Amino acid sequence: MTLSVSASQADLRVRPVDEVLDRVARSLQVRFLPDTVVRKRRIVGARTDRGTWVRVERRPLGKITAQGWNGAECAARLDGVAQPAWHGCVVWRDADEAVMWRADESDLLPGDPVGNAVLSEDPGLSDEWWGGLNASLDALAAQRTGRVATPDSETVTQASVTRSVRAVFSGGFDTAVRRWVPAHADLNWANVTAPVFGLFDWEDWGNAPEGLDSASLWASSLAVPALADRVRYERRRDFGTRDGKLMTLFVCSKILGPYAHPGDPRSEPARRMAERVVEELRADMWPGASGVVSAREFGEKY
Missing domain, CATH: 3.30.200 (Phosphorylase Kinase; domain 1)
Incomplete structure (x- = not known):
């Protein structure tokens, strides 16, 4: 009962x-x-x-x-x-x-939480703090686990990634995840400390597409453009991968999707970045200007 x-x-x-x-x-x-x-x-x-x-x-x-x-x-x-x-x-x-x-x-935590999940002002983090973030995320991705990440309390799968991305962004690019690595899966400004870097709240961690953590922290920073840019710079290795681009669209789909808040200050920067990433993913699939090639060019190359 x-x-x-x-x-x-x-x-x-x-x-x-x-x-x-x-x-x-x-x-x-x-x-x-x-x-x-x-x-x-x-x-x-x-x-x-x-x-x-x-x-x-x-x-x-x-x-x-x-x-x-x-x-x-x-x-x-x-x-x-x-x-x-x-x-x-x-x-x-x-x-x-x-x-x-x-x-x-x-x-006890080594410092106070940086802020809410989504920040509205720059927390002024030190270079040492960013070094701690990078070292921890790199070390985490190098681990092995049988756990599967549950961002937003939902198990992340290839199907859930495709469903989320396709619900907001049209086709012309592949949504297949190539590399799965351990991730915190709830990386936002409420779950990290400063001035000493620390990462807590590990309930959702497990294997996830490469770049999920970096994309999640970037999405939490979009209301502060300089902070969002710093996240992308520090984690540029993740954002430069195909899976990192796919995870960028994945987190943007949460901001721009059917349940989006009309007053969310992250909406416009998320939309601009998503448009750019979609074009990059299409270009990867169909090399050529703006991601478009003729049938003859495609045949000659492939």
Whole structure:
């Protein structure tokens, strides 16, 4: 039988969570500092008396897929990636609801989150910060994993990439992904720290088309043109690949698609870049001026 849960029961911003936090504290043998508790819709977090952070998540059983929900635990083995050290967890199934609870304990962040998922002003990051970003993303892409990334809580597949891109951009270019590499899959300005670079919130990480992380951070920067340009410069190796161009269209499709917000300041720069990338991808398929060749030229070349 499927249990019905009201909106207030599901929203941890308004639902009493004292019993949940007490259970976690007993299991992990910590004491939470009461003035540090942060409550979100499905997540509660707090600092402990031993200088660590505990993230508690409530998730419906139907949302726990083959990917699992142990992203932070699995990410703990990644070499060369700047992230808070993971210490342990406690997981249990709720006795009254069709949900599970999970609490992960990790080191405190090395700095504050840079900002919201989408920035409206330049955060003034140092060259050292950009170096940390590049080192971590390069190290992450060199790892091996059986996990598959879930950007926006949806498993990324060849079919989902094609569907998203084709829903907004016409044909004339191939949408086949050539290289899949491990990615954070939720890289935005709310999940990185400064002034010391750190990357957190690893629930969605796994294999994804090359360039997804770089394109995602660029999309989060489009309201600040200089910042978006800096992301493209720093990650130019990703953006220069065919898959990186495809991921640029993938993130642009989220901004320009049917659910786009009419006042989104990212819309116009996303549209301009998408037009440019579409032409580049078409040129790759059909070499010639503006991506167009005659049948004779195509036959002579191929």
